[in-house]
Amino acid sequence: GNKNINAKLVLLGDVGAGKSSLVLRFVKGQFVEFQESTIGAAFFSQTLAVNDATVKFEIWDTAGQERYHSLAPMYYRGAAAAIIVYDITNQASFERAKKWVQELQAQGNPGMVMALAGNKVDLLDARKVAAEEAQTYAQENGLFFKETSAKTASNVNEIFYEIAKRLPRV
Ligand code: GTP
Numbered sequence: 044g045n046k047n048i049n050a051k052l053v054l055l056g057d058v059g060a061g062k063s064s065l066v067l068r069f070v071k072g073q074f075v076e077f078q079e080s081t082i083g084a085a086f087f088s089q090t091l092a093v094n095d096a097t098v099k100f101e102i103w104d105t106a107g108q109e110r111y112h113s114l115a116p117m118y119y120r121g122a123a124a125a126i127i128v129y130d131i132t133n134q135a136s137f138e139r140a141k142k143w144v145q146e147l148q149a150q151g152n153p154g155m156v157m158a159l160a161g162n163k164v165d166l167l168d169a170r171k172v173a174a175e176e177a178q179t180y181a182q183e184n185g186l187f188f189k190e191t192s193a194k195t196a197s198n199v200n201e202i203f204y205e206i207a208k209r210l211p212r213v
């Protein structure tokens with residue numbers, strides 16, 4: 044039969060990686076070139092139908108600026124899923140993503156579904172992080188990996204859909 048699932052989802056990642064842009068694309072189908080840096084966190088919700096279930100995502104889009112780091116546990120605590128975002132044109136953002144994965148592995152909810160998003164894949168000419176490197180890292184750490192573009196919408200719905208499929212059916 045049909046199941047309704049509520050799932051808290053958190054986005055984490057470096058400043059400017061594209062967390063808000065991915066959410067805006069997923070929730071409103073929009074993209075803006077001059078997205079403002081998030082202050083604290085922002086909340087959104089969006090419902091997705093997958094196979095036998097309707098998943099209502101309760102999405103916390105966190106701020107990447109370091110001064111907000113101490114707030115993050117409020118948003119990932121109790122979360123069923125996390126998307127850790129980096130920018131494929133920025134090696135430092137990939138290193139920051141790995142730190143978030145470590146923090147979630149140490150302090151997050153043990154059954155959390157984790158996705159690694161290599162965002163801005165539309166900027167291929169400026170690539171600094173190889174897809175193979177990220178894929179290997181993701182596999183070794185129990186995440187699934189997709190390269191995304193909030194600008195072109197590439198793999199944006201897919202990453203949320205894939206999370207929805209992996210959520211435990213209570
Ligand atoms: P904080 O809120 O500061 O942590 O940043 P954020 O991770 O939410 O990044 P945000 O979505 O604000 O995006 C930062 C900048 O990157 C904005 O100017 C976006 O327009 C741009 N951007 C985001 N996603 C993409 C993308 O897929 N492709 C391109 N070309 N630009 C993107």
Ligand code: MG
Nearest residue numbers: 062063080081
């Ligand atoms: Mg933001």
